[in-house]
Amino acid sequence: MPRDRSFFVIFNPAAGRGRAKRxxxxxxxxxxxxxxxxxxxxxxxxxxxxxxxxxxxxxGYAAIIAVGGDGTWGMVADRIVRSGRKDVTLGLLPAGTGNxxxxxxxxxxxxxxxxxxxxxxxxxxxxxxxxxGSRYFLNVVGFGFDIAVIDxxxxxxxxxxxxxxxFCALRQLFKFRGLPIEVSDGVAAPSRGSHLMLTIxxxxxxxxxxxxxxxxxxxDGKLDAVSIFDAGxxxxxxxxxxxxxxTHHGHERVRVRQAARFAVRxxxxxxxxxxxxxxxxxxxxxxxxxxxxxxxxxxxxx
Numbered sequence: 001m002p003r004d005r006s007f008f009v010i011f012n013p014a015a016g017r018g019r020a021k022r023x024x025x026x027x028x029x030x031x032x033x034x035x036x037x038x039x040x041x042x043x044x045x046x047x048x049x050x051x052x053x054x055x056x057x058x059x060g061y062a063a064i065i066a067v068g069g070d071g072t073w074g075m076v077a078d079r080i081v082r083s084g085r086k087d088v089t090l091g092l093l094p095a096g097t098g099n100x101x102x103x104x105x106x107x108x109x110x111x112x113x114x115x116x117x118x119x120x121x122x123x124x125x126x127x128x129x130x131x132x133g134s135r136y137f138l139n140v141v142g143f144g145f146d147i148a149v150i151d152x153x154x155x156x157x158x159x160x161x162x163x164x165x166x167f168c169a170l171r172q173l174f175k176f177r178g179l180p181i182e183v184s185d186g187v188a189a190p191s192r193g194s195h196l197m198l199t200i201x202x203x204x205x206x207x208x209x210x211x212x213x214x215x216x217x218x219x220d221g222k223l224d225a226v227s228i229f230d231a232g233x234x235x236x237x238x239x240x241x242x243x244x245x246x247t248h249h250g251h252e253r254v255r256v257r258q259a260a261r262f263a264v265r266x267x268x269x270x271x272x273x274x275x276x277x278x279x280x281x282x283x284x285x286x287x288x289x290x291x292x293x294x295x296x297x298x299x300x301x302x
Contacts, residue, residue, distance in 0.1 A: 006061070007064075008041075008064050009028075010064065010072070011028075011067045011068075012049060012068035013042060014046075020095035027116075028040075030112060030113065035119065049066065049068070049072050049079075050078070053066075053075070054079055057085055061088070063119070063298070065119065065298075066092055069095060069276065070101055070139055070275045080295060081294050089124055089298055090295060090297045091119050093107075093116075097153075098276065100205040100206045101138045101205075104204045104216075105218070106300050114300040118298050119298045122298075124297065124299065125218075125297055125299045127296075128219055128220070128290050128292050129202060129294045130200070130202045130290055130291065131288065131289050132200075132274055133287065137275050138295075140200065140212070141199070141201075141274050142198070142207075142273045143181060143195070143264065143272045144176070144195050144197045145176050146199065146206075146272075147270075147271050148172040149172050152171055153168045166208060166244070169210075173233065173240055178196060179195050179198075180193070180194050180195070180267050181266060183198065183227060183262060183263075183265075185257055185259035185263075188257065191255060193227075195228060195230060196228045196229065198227050199225070200223050202223055204246075210244055211246030212246075215249070221293075222290055223262065223290045226255075226256050228243070229255070239254070261289035263285060263287050263288075264287075264288065269281045
């Protein structure tokens with residue numbers, strides 16, 4: 001009898017500082033109840049998601065379900081889009097630290113039953129992705145303060161999830177030094193200034209529930225660039241509060257623009273993040289663009 005090629009599940013037990021390891025049995029049972037038998041693999045180390053996704057694509061699976069966080073999801077999405085296989089659907093189950101992209105689709109751990117039922121019943125949505133250099137991404141590219149928070153969070157073993165990011169963000173509000181950035185969309189005049197943070201988003205949330213791009217839409221062919229310009233410590237606290245609640249649009253230290261593509265320039269090479277994974281820029285310019293209707297994803301059943 002030929003093997004079923006419907007679903008291939010990638011489990012990343014290292015996601016969420018090992019939180020995913022505790023969830024694997026729970027999710028496996030839920031998937032088995034709804035999908036029946038399915039093929040699966042467990043990542044053996046950082047980046048192994050890409051190899052496993054490539055294998056599943058080559059073997060003809062119709063859907064790849066990624067159990068992990070934003071880094072796992074983004075890596076698998078990159079491989080699907082890069083393959084050119086529009087007939088492969090991505091499924092997401094949250095087991096990471098922030099699980100930010102899922103929030104834009106209503107995919108949360110407390111809705112796991114509805115999420116898996118959506119997979120079983122074939123509830124899909126075709127969405128845009130972004131591309132930063134040669135890397136495709138689901139959620140966000142971030143510069144400046146964002147990297148300082150990720151670095152700080154890596155040193156804490158007590159806190160987890162949204163609380164961890166918020167705690168480290170508060171710490172870095174008083175430590176981070178501004179980053180000079182020029183942002184151009186090829187239409188309006190470029191803007192340049194010392195930034196607390198720049199994010200270019202496909203989804204609405206990042207950094208553990210910060211509502212960074214409340215007007216972003218996953219199928220409008222555009223990305224949302226949010227420039228938060230540097231300010232003193234007291235003003236930073238106010239900005240932090242507004243970003244957390246998604247009320248920062250219109251603030252005098254914030255500029256938001258929507259466009260199909262952006263060019264971001266720096267004085268020197270910088271580190272930046274794509275869907276929670278940190279990279280180092282080779283040069284001083286990064287081109288970022290929307291790729292319309294590039295990926296099919298499962299969405300909750302209700």
